[in-house]
Amino acid sequence: MRTDDKLDQMEEQLPTDRVKPPRMTRTRLWLLWGTLAVYIAIVAGVLADTYLVTLDWQVMFFRPYKQWPSIHAFLDYFVVLGQRGPTAVAVAAWLGWRCWKQRNLHPLLVLGASLLLLNITVGAAKLGMGRLGPHYATTVGSNEMWLGGDIFPSGHTANAVVTWGVLAYIATTPLRRRTLSVIAALGALGVGMTTVYLGTHWVSDVLLGWAAGLLVLLAMPWVEPGITWVEDRLMGILLRLWLRLRPDSLRGPLPAGVLVPGLSPQRVAPDGEVLVREAVGVGHATRAPDGWPHHPSRPHTSRAERTPVTPSGSRRPPHADRIPRGAAPFTPATGRGRNGTG
Template sequence: MRTDIFARLDREPEPPKIETPRMSPHRIALFGGTLAFYLAIVIAVLMSSWLVTLDWKVMLFRPYQQWPGIHAFLDYYVVLGQRGPTAVMVACWLGWRSWRQHTLRPLLTLGASLLLLNVTVGAVKIGLGRLGPHYATQIGSAELFAGGDIFPSGHTANAVVTWGILAYLAATPRARRYLSAMSAIVSLGVGLTTVYLGTHWLSDVVLGWAAGLLILLGLPWVEPLITRAENWIFAAREWLSARGRTVAPEPAPAGTPRPVPACLPAMGDAAQGSAREPAGTGGHQTTVATATGGRPRAHTAPPAHPGHTARSERTPVTPAGSRRPPHTERTPRGGAAPARPVAGG
């Protein structure tokens, strides 16, 4: 039985149509405001403004030393922002959604959002090259263009996108509100946890929130590409199914002779050439020919040579006629012998 997602899509009834989010004026306004905020944070760090001073104050405060009791818990909590574990957990849920809703859109949307996140956040990280708090070299410096990859916070941006995609794909407004609140709490907690552990500056976390929110707000622009990708996947699946489908051969009609291998006629000739077979234990000879045209009788004795096949395993070949002329002078065993002519004298 097929257990893949496509088999499930074939068996389940068609679900109700789920409305795809569109780029409304309200969403465009939020996207523009978030983008302006994102650029403002980058400029503030580049200019070593008061935001960089705040970063150093929080770093020198060393929160992990002020509240050491929660350190063990936060070490596990921050995993909710790691891309690998969170992507697996959310992909399992969205895979079940795809199973139930007859569509690959949830999984494709998750893949598209993570791809956009890696490209955008990764490019800024590499371009600015900021060092983290544990690797800072000069107090009060922004630590930019020093070969680091800490700005913006990848944990924070990943938490916003990975958990926020659940709210983006929610089927009802009520579920969207609840999931939006949950994703906001998780991403807020992950960002502050990285500040507590000293792995990120505060400005890294703020920029990570903005980077993740930009991905979620801009996803409706990617929806046409997701739809085309889904159609292409299903079309490729149908093409592969049609190509791999095999047609069973039609059975041959009754009475159709089967082809005989080239090596069998010689074997058949040799079998028909011997007209006698040993019978019984007395060593006498009998004629092996039936009344239907001289077809050799099946013999079940093992072959004389290990490399030869038994006569019963060979394909029978019907000869056109007996190859040995009948012996008219031969009399049956036990009968009276014919009188011989007596020579003269």
């Protein structure tokens, strides 16, 4: 069987939850640019004191937490689903278990990259526009911009979109992806409306938070090459540490999903094994022209040429007339061996 066929079989035997991440398709690109347009329209509407600002003040004066006080206690706990610390710990614990099961770091790295991108974009917008929240508003009907606040866009809403949306992003089947997408959308919708109910955010804050979180998720395929680069290096470091602790495992099949920098398919033996020694740079093996590592040659004798030795000496009696193995047989007609010896 050719090596390529063997590699194809090995790829088919990888775990079913090791799937390719979503690609930046045409549909996804259109959604990203459409969401960006909505993001810009919301910011422009607030800056221009349009009806969106009027709606913010109308809802604030309505005071939903006074209209339905019976659900206030429940929503105080429910809004934690959008708080960055608790949600990140909970999702990271789940994805950490998935990393252990898949023997790769991709799920955790996707979460880390998405939260980093979220903090940079949302944090910059919050500090740049400096909008005050409803509880700290100073002028009725004003957009309260550039007054030192940090609530535009809503961080709870954007964090709920990204943190729970990551689970749908790395889902392993289309059905799971659709199901988790609906659950994440409903959760983010609930968190955003809860912040309006509690009076901690304007309606426009929540709308911009939904758009900001969705932009991060839609842009994740552009971040995937960087995630793969970091994952390869980290897995190489972990593999080196493992070999320091287990030096007896220098040759063997790599765990599913392990990608070592510099390891090409030609390093996979026909039996499916991978030369781990060469992949991580352990030992002093040299590389032959065919790409396989070879150790320096050393004298070697076949089993038949070795003399069995016992504590009392050799069991094979000496024979003076025995022709050494490898010598040419004697030819009576010429009196010489085939190699010209007499």
